Amino acid sequence: MSSDYIITAEHLTKKFGDFKAVDDITFNVHKGEIFGFLGANGAGKTTAMRMLCGLSIPTEGKATVAGFDVYRQTEDIKKNIGYMSQKFSLYEDLTIRENIRFYAGIYGKSNAFIKEKTARLLKQLHLEQEANKLVGSLPLGWKQKLAFSVAIFHEPQIVFLDEPTGGVDPVTRREFWNMIYEAAEVGITVFVTTHYMDEAEYCDRISIMVDGRVEALGSPGELKRSMNAASMDEVFLKLARKATRSAD
Amino acid sequence: MKQFLSFVKKEFHHILRDKRTMFILLGMPVMQILIFGFALTNEVKNSRIAVLDNANDIASTAIRSELNASRYFDIAADLHSYRDIEEAFREGKIKLVVVFPQQFNNDLQHFNTAQVQLVADASDPNVATTLVNYATSIIKDYQSRITGDRRLPYTIDTEMRMLYNPQLKGAYNFVPGVMALVLMLVCTMMTAITIVREKEMGTMEVMLVSPVRPLKIIVAKAVPYLLLSMINITTILLLSVFVLDVPINGSLLLLIGESVLFTLTTLSLGLLISSATNSQQTAMFISLTGLFLPTVLLSGFMFPIENMPLPLRIISHLVPARWYYEIARSVMIKGLGLGAIWKETLILAGMTLFFLVLSIRKFKIRLA
Structure with missing residues (x-):
């Protein structure tokens, strides 16, 4: 196992009764990489991601995240990852500043760190004027960007994004991806699930899951070449058509 | 922390x-x-009652005025016949009717026993029970006062004490x-x-x-x-x-x-x-x-x-x-x-x- 890998998964499997939600998947993610995790609804993406986040214990196989074992060291994993889900996850009845303070607080960050970094972040997002406004009053695009900033506020090694751009307009999506690039530049590994094939093109490497298995793995260019497809859309459709499971 | x-x-x-x-x-x-x-509150205060006094003698008037004086009752009507009772209840304002028989005082004095009839509107059973109890205790009070000096051979007095909450x-x-x-x-x-x-x-x-x-x-x-x-x-x-x-x-x-x-x-x-x-x-x-x-x-x-x-x-x-x-x-x-x-x-x-x-x-x- 190379030390360059920040996530490794070998023969990772999760069964619910007889149902194999994740069926023997093997892949590695490099440090600082933007790794796209694709698949139709019900293909097992979320289950796989939950195992990597330490929310769910695998049935079989091995996996490490940031060098920690997903069976025994879930607490260490949790300290080193950030997470943002498709469900919007800031408190609407708290102000921007309070949201930041709260999330930084649960990662045990010092007051000095929080203060200094909050000022920097607000400036970056041009939200200084709104810092004491309730999050509920912000437009969705801003909320999403803020949620991402909060997810990496404690400077994790890896950030897991579960369909982060759902319901957001194309311009904001573009801006959101710029933020993802910036995060990757400072060395944060980005593990992102998405439904948008144009977003898949932005990733360094992607894996496509079908029926609980990883059916394709590689850079977008490699995948298109090997599948003889003109676009990621085509790659995805060719693979997804093989699915026998219906979406949940 | x-x-x-x-x-x-x-x-x-x-x-x-x-x-x-x-x-x-x-x-x-x-x-x-x-x-x-x-x-x-399920206390009963100032309930309107009616009296059908067939006797109209010392005893009935005395009880009548004691009922009226208590804070539980207000005598709202005087009835003149049994038929009035039904009507009084129908109107819905009267909760209890006290009926004194003819010769009430006479019976009391000579036979040592007399009957008072309490007719209650039991469509609300809790209130009815409470009212009947209150009325009974007022009448008993009266009775014990008039028999105070004339000791009867066999009487049982129940004395009630409401512990912990004397005023109920x-x-x-x-x-x-x-x-x-x-x-x-x-x-x-x-x-x-x-x-x-x-x-x-x-x-x-x-x-x-x-x-x-x-x-x-x-x-x-x-x-x-x-x-x-x-x-x-x-x-x-x-x-x-x-x-x-x-x-x-x-x-x-x-x-x-x-x-x-x-x-x-x-x-x-x-x-x-x-x-x-x-x-x-x-x-x-x-x-x-x-x-x-x-x-x-x-x-x-x-x-x-x-x-x-x-x-x-x-x-x-x-x-x-x-x-x-x-x-x-x-x-x-x-x-x-x-x-x-x-x-x-x-x-x-x-x-x-x-x-x-x-x-x-x-x-x-x-x-x-």
């Missing part, structure tokens, strides 16, 4: 921001105490009941709802991915409501002592300690509900129908448990409020100490532990 404090602070923000809910939470106990204390005030019962009710509502329903809200919003998931231990999340959620309940208990006790004149006969410290215990029971019940449900509506529905109604109906606060059929009596043992109600009444009204309520205390403590263990286990299963 810092994690924990950020959490508690956040919970307070949630509560303080939601002015409407906070107003309801803090105002509800005041409202309930005032409503139960003044309006919803309804508030004595309601205050402990309202305390149980308010704690049940504030703690159980509110904790259940706020935890389920985090599930609905997806913030719970983010928290579970963070290094915070689930137990900390749960305890932090409970702290503000514990505090709120303490405020409510204080308001209720102040109101009941200074407005309703209900004394606290026992140890205040014991009463507060037991209230904290009951608060913990209700909090853990709230946790259990939240771990079993995924939507705020369901949580609210379960809290209301599953807890609020049994608390009102089966804790003994509205209806005496002794009068219930056996199955209901057995079910009432499962209602935490029943035990707290017993405790609060014993300490507040009867002035008893821990020695008299250790069994109830133990039951509450056991229930709390049971709910807590169950909800934490459910929480863990969900994570696996």
